[in-house]
Amino acid sequence: MNEGVFGADSEIGRDLADVDWAATPLGPPSGWPQSLRTAVSILLSSRFSMWMAWGPDLTFFCNAAYRRDTLGRKYPWALGRPAAEVWTEIWDDIGPRIDTVLTTGEATWDEALLLFLQRSGYSEETYHTFSYSPLRDDSGAVVGMLCVVIEETERVIGARRMTTLRDLGSDPSVIRTEEETLTFAHRQLDRNKRDLPFTLTYLFEEDGGARLAEATGIPAVHPAAREGVWPVAALSRGESVVVPLEGEAFAKLPSGDWQDPPVQALVVPLLQQGSAPYGFLVAGLNRYRPLDEGYRGFVELTAGHLAAGIASARSYQAQQRRAEELAELDRAKTTFFSNISHEFRTPLTLIMGPVQELRGRLEDADERVLQELEIIHRNGLRLGKLVNTLLDFSRIEAGRMQAHYEPVDLSAVTAELASVFRSAIDRAGLAFEVACDPLPEPVYVDRGMWEKVILNLLSNALKFTFEGSIRVGARVVDGQAEVTVADTGVGVAEDEIPRLFERFHRIENGRTRARSNEGSGIGLALVKELVGLHGGTITAESREGEGTRFTVRLPFGAAHLPADAVAAADGPDGAPGGSAGVSASADPYVQEALRWLPREQADEPAADAPAEAGPTAATTAPQVPARVLVADDNADMREYLTRLLRGAGYEVDAVADGRAALGAVRAAAPDLVVSDVMMPHLDGLGLVAALRGDPRTAAVPVLLLSARADQDASIEGLRAGADDYMLKPFAAAELLARARANVELARLRNHHARWRTALVDSLQEAFFVCDEDGAVIEINTAFTDILGYGPEGLPYPPVHPWWPDERTDPQAYRQVAEAFGTLLGQERGTYTIPVDHRDGHRLWASASFNQVRDPETGRRVVVGTFRDVTAEHYAIQRETALAALSMRLAEAVSLSEALDGALAELRDVWRAERVLAAIFQGDGPPALTSTDPEVTWESLPERRRDELASLRDHPTLSPSAEHTTAITLEHPLGSLVLWIDLSERRPFTDQDQVLLSLLAGRLAQGLARAHQIDRQRETALALQRAILGPSQLPIGFAVRYEPAARPLEVGGDWYDVLTFPDGRIGIVVGDCVGRGLDAATVMGQLRSACRALLLRDASPARALMTLDHFAAGIPEAVCTTVFCGVLDPETGELTYASAGHPPAILARPNGSVELLDGGRSLPLAVRPGASRPEAGATIPPRATVLLYTDGLVERRRRPLSDGIAQAGEAVQDGRDEAVDDLATRIMTRLAPPDGYDDDVALLLYRHPAPLEVTFPAESSQLGRVRDALRGWLARCGLSRRTTQNVLVAAGEACANAIEHGHRHSPGDAVRLRAEAHADRLDLVIADSGRWRTPRAEPDPNRGHGTALMRALMQEITITPGPDGTTVRMHTRIES
Amino acid sequence: MTTPLTLTPGRAPDGTAVLAAAGEIDMSNSQDFAAAITAALDGAAGPLVVDLSAVEYLDSAGLSILFRHAERLELVAPPVLEPVLTLSGIADLTTVRPVPSSADGT
Structure with a gap:
């Protein structure tokens, strides 16, 4: 029986059919209204998740999709229950919304509303986007609501977690301390107290214990924060543990953003690559979500991020520590050297002495022997110099430097020292300018020390100057002696200048060209110390590529020097000591310098051959395997590099030119590219430019190798974006060291980029980045999965290949073009568009995007994600x-x-x-x-x-x-x-x-x-019309009927007109309580009863009294009002009685209005058996009577009498119109602006009723017709004269009709109709023949007739037609 | 059925010929009326007085007969016929006397 209602879904329908509907306010489905049936049918047939509520209790229905997505365990219990009971846990949220819908009839819309549902056995955090819309019953009243709902729990929670993970990766600074890193990370965790109501982060101590490092959402002093409560042993093994939060330690736990605290925590280790975990993270779990794979993954990713941060910070700390250790080592080294330098001097002396001797003795010996002796000698000198310098240092540091300051002519002494270097400088092809002005007074210096100052500076100048000049000068500046040594050499980078005088600091080989890489890095440091001992200063100015200038300033006099170390002036005149000859200590400097120069290069052994002693820390590959791509067109070099790098533990791929290299990098980015600069097709610089120009390869480090030894080449290489640059030939160890440094630097640098890439690729949604022009420049795996377009095709410039074809599907194309416009034009947005998969099939994607500024380039890019929503x-x-x-x-x-x-x-x-x-x-x-x-x-x-x-x-x-x-x-x-x-x-x-x-x-x-x-x-309709009233009315009456309840054509009001055998007419107008079908059925019974009663006894009062008894038997008939009258149409006498009905209105021809309010008594069945009075009235000629029901005149907030007066005016205003037109006028004029809201019945009668006579066209009929007309005219209350005029005019028209109209067919019918209005008479005489056109000359007979008609009446129109002639006459009636 | 009309010829006290009509004169009985006037005129040398005092209705059918003999007729008419006689113009051609007050039924 209920299949029709629930048939749309067999499963839910069966369960719905099983509900005991009779026990619900809706009753059994067989009695349900059509609107409810329709609603249920729509609900069940929809595959979209919906539920609805109907009726006073808001009885609950739902469909299969809703059961599956939302209802959970409440099915089928919920069916047929009051909605407030089904959703009692969220009624506070949804109840007011439902009320709004029911009271206003307007739909609601909520997006991602948080609701706690009890559908899975616990209170569950869920998000729903839904709309409540009103449901109406058959009469249009709102009786229920329909809810269309999409569950968005996964999306909302996923987005929230993704935000936290994104924030964790958003640390703007690259290097932080461990503490800073953890503080930052926990600030992010603290912002998501929904997924992480509280967290505790512990770090393992060396003793195996754990220390609380950070906490969010929970005070650090909480009992649960004590280390002992967590399963440390399992965690140090690297296992995750779910801990139920029961027991004393977990009392009064904080609840995060929720009402109640977590009931379990997930404890995950902070894993360290290849080692024991750093510590562990305790995540208090949101009790309103299950610990599913997604939740667990989120916590583990969070822990992974913390671990990565710790790793990064610790590695930075380790570097710092290493630097400090090195400085310590340096100090130790100095001490060591100074201690042992003494011990060197003796053996050195014992070597150098015999060597000198041998050189003299073996002057004629074999050339090879001499050469070897020379080498021994030279290196002996060098070693001696080094030992001396170190000794000087240790003396200075120990404060044991034995200085002997004597006044000297500093200009002369300096010039002489300079001259020692002249030959070497000349040989280097450099100009040597010495401009030492005489100084006004002597300067106190220790000669030995001063020699070292000048010789070191000159040696340094020659080492780094390849062309131009070296200048030495002396003069007085600001009351001090100033000595300068300037060159036009390679110069020093600005950032190196502060470190120039640091001990053992050497400017990197890669950065500066030098005649030799030899050097202890101690010379300038010593110079500075020595100048300092003199109370002077030394400064350096330099510009890369232009040269360096050292300026030494010494004060005059000896006041600044320790008195015991100052010698008296040499001579009595105090003339300073002049050149005392350059000491032998200058020799090692000059010898060393000469050896740098070309002539001697040939026989110089390769001093810097790589250390072949096996790999050291710097020459092995990093711990995590790294891939290196080698690009060189020289096969030998390629093989050498490959061998070298493989030997150090790298995975190596080799290609022969830049183009191949570019392809290989794009296919799979290596950790490092080692490339030659000079290559066919695409050279090294071009390769670097191409890699940097593509966002996917921009971060790949590149080490360029070049045989071009000039400075410009390296600058060019670095400017092109190479990370490092090496000259050929290079030392194997150095290459390996730099390779490792670059790989590790890049890893450090790319840490965030890789984290980001991993995140982006792990997204379920497709991800893309567009540049300013809309070209797609980055995508993730999901993008390729959904659209079929992969990263190999990047960039995808607009129009993108997945756009629908403009030619075959212009509408879809337009839609995409529009969305693309918003993508470029707006800051953020969402849209759903049709797109074509690479294989051609159509899909729908729902995208959202944001404009962001690329922090590196400052350019605007668009970042977006989309989902495949084709099915949805x-x-x-x-x-x-x-x-x-x-x-x-x-x-x-x-x-x-x-x-x-x-x-x-x-x-x-x-x-x-x-x-x-x-x-x-x-x-x-x-x-x-x-x-x-x-x-x-x-x-x-x-x-x-x-x-x-x-x-x-x-x-x-x-x-x-x-x-x-x-x-x-x-x-x-x-x-x-x-x-x-x-x-x-x-x-x-x-x-x-x-x-x-x-x-x-x-x-x-x-x-x-x-x-x-x-x-x-x-x-x-047929049935309704049958109960309403007579379809044929006696002449002279007009009625109107308007039921309030559409589409019904009947209501509780009625009218009735019946003709008695004696010619009198019964008139009834009634009004049952209520409206609609129920009232109409009562009305039908009362109408029939009243009609029968009147016919039996033509007394209105008695008829109503009997009707009282009848109505008393019908409960709904009580209080019906009735106006019942009997009219004599001849005399206008009206007998009437009113059962509580509004009075009839009588409108006289003179414009006055009278209410027929006699004969009044109670409405029907109020007092059955009580007698009812009757009243009488005479309707004057040409007066109009209006009977009506209160729907015509009753309005809210207005007395009934106003409405009645208004109706009276309307009748008066239309007293000169035919009653039917008047009826229309009244209905229109009294209608409220929105139409009648109650049943209206209206009945009009004008006395006398129009006269209608039809007679055969025979002159013998004239007298009879005239009698009838005369009688009617008498009822019209006209003067004798008017009566006579009308009689003659009508007589003439009738005579014409008889004589002319029916000349050829005597006996045909002639019709006469006469109608009286308040002050006008209308007559129509129509025949079926054709009149002769009246002649101009009056016919002795009939010519008089027409003229007479015109003379007697005010207006006459004669309308001849094919079917007969009609004469219309009007005359006004004098009042 | 012909409209009732009674036609009574006679003489006035002064000997003038009189035709007294009573009833209604229309197309159905105008022939009778015409015949009676012709007969009365034939029997009289002087004017004929047509006494319409008792005529309740007269239309163009009767008027046309009166017009035909207007020069020899004198009319006695009740007020009810006055508009018809005036409007038709017959009153300009003949003498129309009102009904003596004693005979006036009003």
Whole structure:
């Protein structure tokens, strides 16, 4: 029995049918209103998640999708229960919304509202986007609501977690201390107290214990923060543990953003690569979410991030510590050297002495022997120099430097020292300028020390100067002696200058060209110390590529020097000591310098050959395996590099040119590229530029190798973006050291980039980045999965290849183009667009995007994500279309309206040009309906007519392969062929065909229903009209009837007019309490009873008294009001009685109004048995009587008398109109602005009723007609004279009709009608013949007749016609 | 059925010929009226007084007969016929006397 209601879904329908509906306020389904049935049917047939509530208790219904997505364990318990009981836990949230819908009738919309549902056995945090819309019953009143809902829990929670992970990775600084790193990370964790109500981070101590490092959401002093409560042993093994939070330690736990605290915690280790964990993270878990894979993954990722931060910070700390250790080592080294230097001097002396001797003795010996002796000698000198310098240092540091300051002519001494270097400088091809001005007074210096100062500076200048000059100068500046040594050499980078005088500091080889890489890095440091001992200063100015200038300033006099170390002036005149000859200590400097120069290079052994002693820390690959790509066109070099790097533990790929290298990097980015600069196709600089220009490869480190030894080349290489630059030939160890340094630097640098890439690739949603022009420059794996376009095609400039084709699908193309416009034009947004997969199939993507500024380039880029919503899109499209169609069909009250509405809906769904519906019935042409009213069957092209006809017998509701946009379905009257004319060349896909079938199916159902309704309504109308009143009224009456409850045609009001055998007329107007069908059935009974009672006894009062008894038997009839009267149409005498009914209105021809308010008593059945009075009135000639029900005159907030007065005025204003026109006037004039809201019955009578006489066209009839007319005129209350004039004029017209009109057919009927208004008479005489046109010359007989008519009446029109002649006459009535 | 009309010829006290009509004169009985006037005129040398005092209705059918003999007729008419006689112009051609007050039924 209930299959019809619940048939749309077998499963839910069965459970719904099992509900004991009789126990609910809705009662058994057989009694449900159509509106409820329709709503339930729509609900059940929808695959979209919906529930609805109906009736006073808001009885709950839902469909299968809702059961699956939301209801959970509450099914099937919830069916048929009050909604407030079903959703008691969230009623505070949704109750007010439902109330709003029910009271205002307006729909609500909530996006991602947080609701705690009890559907899985616990209170669950869920998010729902939903809309409540009103449901109306058959009368249009809101009696329930429908909720369409999408659960968004996964999305909202996923986004929240992703935000936390993103924030964790957003640390702007690269290097922090461990503490800073953890503080930053926990600030981020603290912002997500929903997923992480509290966290505790512990770090393992060396003793195996754990120390609380950070906490969020919980005070550090909380009992739960004590280390002992957590399973440390399992965690140090690297295992995650779920800990139930039970026991004393976990009392009064904080609850984060929630009402109640967590009931369990997930404790995860902070893992360290290849080593024991750093510590562990305790994450208090949100009790309102299950600990599923996603939640666990989130906590583990969070822990992973903490671990990565700790790793980074610790590695930085380790570096710091190493630097400090090195400094310590340096100090130790100095001490060591100073201690042992003494010990060197003795053996050195013992070597150098014999060597000198041998050189003298073996002057004639073999050349090779001499050369070897020379080498021994030279290196002996060098070693001696070094030992001396170190000794000097240790002396200075120990404060044991034995200085002997004597006054000297500093200019002369300096110039002499300089001259020692002249030959070496000359040989180097440099200009040597010495400009030492005489100084006004001597300067106190220790000669030995000063020698070392000048020689070191000159040695340094020659070492780094390849062209130009070296200048030495002395002068007085600011009262001090100033000595300068300047060169035009390679110079020193600005950032190196402060460190120039540091001990053992050497400017990096890669940065500066030098004649030699030899050097202890101690010379300038010593110079500075020595100058300092003199109370002087030394400064350096330098510019890279231009040269360096050292300036030494010494004060005059000896006041600044320790007195015991100052010698007296040499001579009595105090003349300073002049040149005392350059000491032998200058020799090592000069010898060393000469050896740098070209002539001696040839026989210099390779001093810097790589250390072959096996790999050291710097020459092995990093711990994590690294891939290196080698690019060199020289096969030998390629093989050498490959061998070298493999030997150090790298994975190596080798290619022969830059182009191949670029391809290889794009395919799989290596950790380092080692490339030659000079290569065919694409050289090293081009390769660097290409890699840097592509965001995906921009971060790959590149080490360039070049044989070009000039400075510009390296600058060029670095400017192109190379990370490092080495000259060939290079030392193997250095290459390996730099390779490792670059790989590790890049790893450090790329840490965040890699973290980001991993995150982006792990996204379920497709991810993309667009540049300012809209070109897609970065995508993730999901992007490729969804669209089929991979990273190998990047960048994808607009128009992107996944755009729908403009030619074949302009509408979709436009949609995408529009969305693309917002993407470039707005800061953020979302859109859903159609796109084409690489393999051609159509999908729908829902995207959201944000504009951001690239922190590195400052350029604006768009970052977006999207989901494949194809299935949802089509589902929503289907549901929307079905719902809209159902709505249209439900609204339609007739078959044709249903079809019209459905066609309009179909047109809207496909934005079609038009939709045709041809109904084939029998043999004739079909009945055509179209959304375009101009179209008819005949106007269609013949081909289309044939196509439509051919589909007539096509199987119903199955798509036609030939005409995809057409479908055949059953129509109640025959076979209906639907045809959709698409407006553009828009593809009609399989999805569209499915939708068309679905809609056609629904339409067929709807049409059948509408047809049934049509037939029911016709039957109902016939029945209604039957109970309303007489269809034929006596002449002189006009009635109007307007029921309040549409589409009913009857209500509780009625009127009745009946003619007694004696010619009197009974008049009844009544008003039952209430309206609508119930009142109408009562009305029908009362009307019939009243009519019968009056016919039996023509006394209004007695009829009403009997009616009292009748009405008392019908509960709903009590209090009905009735006006009941009996009229004598001859005399105008009216006898009447009123049962509580408003008074009749009598409008006299003179304009006065009288209320017939006599004969009044109570409404029906109030006092059955009580007698009722009767009143009498005479209706004067040409007066009008109005009877009515209170619906005509009763208005809110207005006395009834006002309405009655208004009705009286309306009657008076229309007293000169025919009663039927007057009835219309009254109804219109009294209608409220929104139409009548109560039943209205109205009855008008004007006395006397018009006279209508029909007689045969024979002169013998004239007298009889005149008698009738005379009698009627008498009832009209006219003067004798007027009466006579009318009689003659009418007589003439009748005579004409008899004589002329029926000359050839005597005996045909002539009709006379006379009607009186308040001050006017109208007469019409019509025959069926043709009058002769009156002649100009008056006919002795009839000519007088027409003239007489015109003279007697105020207006006469004679209208001859093919079917007869009509004479209309009017005359005013003097009052 | 013909409209009732009574036609009574006679003489006035002064000997003038009189035709007294009573009833209604219309197309159905105008022939009778015409015949009576012709007969009365034939029997009289002087004018004929047509006494319409008792005529309640007279239309163009009767008027046309009066017009035909207007020069020899004198009319006695009740107020009810006055508009018709005036409007038709017959009152300009013949003498129309009101009904003596004693005979006036009003």
